[in-house]
Structures are given as structure tokens and as C-alpha cells.
Amino acid sequence: MHIGIIGLPSSGKTLVFQTLTQSESPGSRSGGKSETRVVSVPDQRLDTLAAMYTPRKVTPATIEFVDPQVVGQTGTQYVESLLPLMRDADALVHVVRAFDNPAVPHPAGSVDAVRDYRQLSSELLLADLGVVERRVERLSKDLRKMKDPELAHEHEMLIQCHEALENEQPIRQLDFSEDEQKRLRGFGLLSSKAQLVGFNLDENAIDSESEQVAQFQAAIDDPDLEVIPIYGSIESEIAQLPADEAEAFLEDLGLQQTGLDRFIQASYHLLNLCSFFTAGEKEVRAWTITRGYSAQQAAGVIHSDLARGFIRAEVTHYDDLTAAGSMAKARDAGKLRLEGKEYPVKDGDVMLIRFNV
Ligand SMILES: Nc1nc2c(ncn2[C@@H]2O[C@H](COP(=O)(O)OP(=O)(O)OP(=O)(O)O)[C@@H](O)[C@H]2O)c(=O)[nH]1
Ligand SMILES: [Mg+2]
Structure with a gap:
């Protein structure tokens, strides 16, 4: 599984990325424009099986997170640069800034999570619209030259996408068959990907978390949108601590789970994933599949x-x-x-x- 992190400038993408992946930094690699890190999916069951089999090797399921570096660009340009970097992502974490930090002024002058979410969302739709329009144009030409039921079907799907995008509806809300969804993935449309909102709060807002999240959700009014609170600043620091210290620290703050645990649970749920195991003396291993x-x-x-x-x-x-x-x-x-x-x-x-x- 492959998850891309997106968000407006200074929304806390890199801190969220570090929160989700810090403990795994030895396996990190960075190249070109983005940084990618592979994270093990924590699963208590795997540990129990490992204790039972004492295998030579224990292999957890993994998730790959990408923090795309699109430096110095904003708005439409930013999203256009993002498109090729996010092509292969199965899901997107959309980081929304809900923290106030006088040291890091918000580029728009004020903190407004709903405004920011809407802004990037409509830019994603616009970028997709461009992709769809170019593709429809090419397909229409091809279809004039030859009748091909496959191409005609693709054309029909794209027209549906076009209509949705024009009505500011993300492609992920459309009702396509499993087969069509596979084909759709090939188009790499950003709004067709499953999306989680990483609602990036300041740690002194822990007490008002549910209230703030509820307000945000009510304003966005998308019943399928999963909003996950995250405390980028403090949690990225906690992620660097040894496991037992981290746990104590989280408890002190009144947080029940690490940011990574919250995101993995939500991603599994959103992407309809589950795990099965193989177990033997050589290896105990977790595998991720679609339910x-x-x-x-x-x-x-x-x-x-x-x-x-x-x-x-x-x-x-x-x-x-x-x-x-x-x-x-x-x-x-x-x-x-x-x-x-x-x-x-x-x-x-x-x-x-x-x-x-
Ligand atoms: N107080 C506070 N500051 C935060 C929080 N999250 C991020 N910041 C600060 O905001 C600044 C930007 O955070 P980054 O993680 O670099 O944001 P980004 O979205 O990756 O920024 P770009 O990649 O430049 O677009 C940093 O100085 C962070 O320390 C938070 O939850 N609370
Ligand atoms: Mg960054």
C-alpha cells in the first residue's frame, strides 16, 4: 500500500510524515522530488505468532508513505506538479492546518481549516478535469477512426467523470464497478483516490479536539470523509522516543494511540483491507489484502x-x-x-x- 501526503504549504505535511514514519528512518530513502519511507504495520497478532513459532524471520505488512517536495509552488502549479508524484498512490492523506503558530504565519493570513480544505480540494478537481479533458479529446479522435467497444466504454466512463468534476464532485464518490475502478486507477486521477484528512492541531487543543473536528466535518458535509486528528508538532517529537517512553508521554497528553496507529486503522478501514498470516519455522509473516x-x-x-x-x-x-x-x-x-x-x-x-x- 502506498499513501501520499498532500496539503497546502506550511500545513504540517512534513511533520505529519515524520510522525507516521520516524521510527522507521533507517529504511528511508530520498530521491528526486519526494521522500519515501516504508513503515511496518504494527500488529499484536504477529508478535503472538512469532512467540509461538520462534521463526528465523518475522515480516510485518508494510505501508509506503510519500512526502512530495513541491518547493516554491502554490495553487494550480502545485497541484500540477503533484499529479505525476501521486499517480501510484492508493490513498491520500490531506493535511489541513488547524494549528495556530505565530512563529509560522499562515500564508493566507489566518487559520481556517475549512477554507484551506476547500481550496486544495477544488484545485485537485481542476487538475483532474484537465486530465479528463485531454483524454476525452484523444479518445474521441481514436473512436472516429475505429469502432472499439473497450475504448467506447472508457469514453463513456470519462464523460461521467467529466460531468462529476464540473459539478465539483470528486471521482471517488461515483459508482463504478470493480472492473471499471481498476481501469480508472490507470488514469491516476487525484480525486479518485481514497482520502483521509489529517486534521493538524496544536497540542494545547487536545481538550477541544472533538469539538473542532465536528465543526470541520459539519462545514464540509461529506459523510464519507474520515477526519483524523493529529498533533504534528508534539507527535513527531514523541515518535522519536523509545516505545515505552512514547507510550507514557501519549498517556500524559490524554492520547490513546500513536498517530501511526490511528492512520493505519483508518486506512485499512477506508481501503477495505485486512490481513492474513503465514506461519512456519522459517518465517511468520503478515499480508495485506482487500476484504x-x-x-x-x-x-x-x-x-x-x-x-x-x-x-x-x-x-x-x-x-x-x-x-x-x-x-x-x-x-x-x-x-x-x-x-x-x-x-x-x-x-x-x-x-x-x-x-x-
Ligand atoms: N505549533 C505547531 N506548529 C506546527 C504544527 N505542525 C507544523 N507546525 C510548524 O509549521 C511549520 C511547517 O510545518 P511543515 O511540516 O514543514 O509543513 P509542510 O506542509 O511540510 O510545509 P511545506 O513542505 O513547506 O509546504 C513548521 O515550522 C512546523 O514546526 C503543529 O501541530 N503545531
Ligand atoms: Mg514539507
């Missing part, structure tokens, strides 16, 4: 050979496995099942794929 994936599709996430040569899956659930204490005991208790290609994988399934290629 509803069949056993064969899940096998393909591990390796394409496993999907191609899929015979069956031996499945138990994490809860049953840990209740039994070991795989052998889970089998004796009748908790290990054989499932076929079509079995819908559930969050927390522990699977062994039998295959033959």
Missing part, C-alpha cells in the same frame, strides 16, 4: 506461482490457533480446515497454501 479476496487471490499476493498452481489452502483462524496453543492442537480440536480456491479469506486467517506448478 473479500478469495483464497486463490490471496495466494497470488504471496507469489503468482501459488495462485497459478493453487490446489487448496489449510486454514485456521488466529483466535482458534492461539486458543489451542499450537497448530497441532488446533488440528486435533478440528480447527484446521481445508478450503478451495473460492474460499473468502477472513481477517486473521492463518493459511498454508498447497500448490503445484
Whole structure:
């Protein structure tokens, strides 16, 4: 999974990025215009399985965060530069400035989260409109030369997108089939991506957090928009502390979870993701899939050979496995099942794929 961080200048994007990725800085790499860091998805269940199997290797699921560096540009130019950098992102974190900091004057002269959110959102729509218009034009030309049902279908989808964008509606709100959504992803439209708002507050606003978030949500009036409070300034400092100190610090502040935990939970929910596990002496590993994936599709996430040569899956659930204490005991208790290609994988399934290629 790949998450891009966007927001107006000085909204706290880089601090939010650091909050979400600091603990992982050794794996960081920066190149060109953006910085990318890969973060392990914290999952207590993986630790429990690792204690049970004592494998040589424990591999968590990962998320890649990107902080695009679009320096010295604002408005339409900023969004145009953002487009190619965000093409591959599965989701966007839209950082909105809700903190007041006299040392960092707001470029617009005042702090107004609703105004800022609307401004960048409409610029995203405008950038998408440009992409859609260019594509429609090209497709119309092609369609005059030859009749192609695939192209005609794409044309039809783009016309729908065009209409939505003109009405200031983001593409992610349109109702496309799964197949169409796959095709849509190829267009790289910013407003088609799942979006989380990182509502960047000052730490002395913790007590009024829910009130501020509620006000923001009421003004934006988009029931599907997930708004996650984050305290960029203080949380990026906490993220540098050792885990136990960080926990104590968060508790002192009255925050229940780290910023990373909040964002990962929300992203999993928003993107409809879940995890399954593979476990053995060599490796215990978490894998991320879309909810509803069949056993064969899940096998393909591990390796394409496993999907191609899929015979069956031996499945138990994490809860049953840990209740039994070991795989052998889970089998004796009748908790290990054989499932076929079509079995819908559930969050927390522990699977062994039998295959033959
Ligand atoms: N008080 C306070 N200051 C913050 C907070 N978040 C960010 N800042 C400050 O605001 C300034 C800008 O933060 P950055 O994270 O660099 O913002 P950015 O969006 O990455 O900025 P550009 O990349 O330049 O567009 C920094 O000086 C931060 O210390 C916050 O939650 N509270
Ligand atoms: Mg920055």
C-alpha cells in the first residue's frame, strides 16, 4: 500500500510524515522530488505468532508513505506538479492546518481549516478535469477512426467523470464497478483516490479536539470523509522516543494511540483491507489484502506461482490457533480446515497454501 501526503504549504505535511514514519528512518530513502519511507504495520497478532513459532524471520505488512517536495509552488502549479508524484498512490492523506503558530504565519493570513480544505480540494478537481479533458479529446479522435467497444466504454466512463468534476464532485464518490475502478486507477486521477484528512492541531487543543473536528466535518458535509486528528508538532517529537517512553508521554497528553496507529486503522478501514498470516519455522509473516479476496487471490499476493498452481489452502483462524496453543492442537480440536480456491479469506486467517506448478 502506498499513501501520499498532500496539503497546502506550511500545513504540517512534513511533520505529519515524520510522525507516521520516524521510527522507521533507517529504511528511508530520498530521491528526486519526494521522500519515501516504508513503515511496518504494527500488529499484536504477529508478535503472538512469532512467540509461538520462534521463526528465523518475522515480516510485518508494510505501508509506503510519500512526502512530495513541491518547493516554491502554490495553487494550480502545485497541484500540477503533484499529479505525476501521486499517480501510484492508493490513498491520500490531506493535511489541513488547524494549528495556530505565530512563529509560522499562515500564508493566507489566518487559520481556517475549512477554507484551506476547500481550496486544495477544488484545485485537485481542476487538475483532474484537465486530465479528463485531454483524454476525452484523444479518445474521441481514436473512436472516429475505429469502432472499439473497450475504448467506447472508457469514453463513456470519462464523460461521467467529466460531468462529476464540473459539478465539483470528486471521482471517488461515483459508482463504478470493480472492473471499471481498476481501469480508472490507470488514469491516476487525484480525486479518485481514497482520502483521509489529517486534521493538524496544536497540542494545547487536545481538550477541544472533538469539538473542532465536528465543526470541520459539519462545514464540509461529506459523510464519507474520515477526519483524523493529529498533533504534528508534539507527535513527531514523541515518535522519536523509545516505545515505552512514547507510550507514557501519549498517556500524559490524554492520547490513546500513536498517530501511526490511528492512520493505519483508518486506512485499512477506508481501503477495505485486512490481513492474513503465514506461519512456519522459517518465517511468520503478515499480508495485506482487500476484504473479500478469495483464497486463490490471496495466494497470488504471496507469489503468482501459488495462485497459478493453487490446489487448496489449510486454514485456521488466529483466535482458534492461539486458543489451542499450537497448530497441532488446533488440528486435533478440528480447527484446521481445508478450503478451495473460492474460499473468502477472513481477517486473521492463518493459511498454508498447497500448490503445484
Ligand atoms: N505549533 C505547531 N506548529 C506546527 C504544527 N505542525 C507544523 N507546525 C510548524 O509549521 C511549520 C511547517 O510545518 P511543515 O511540516 O514543514 O509543513 P509542510 O506542509 O511540510 O510545509 P511545506 O513542505 O513547506 O509546504 C513548521 O515550522 C512546523 O514546526 C503543529 O501541530 N503545531
Ligand atoms: Mg514539507
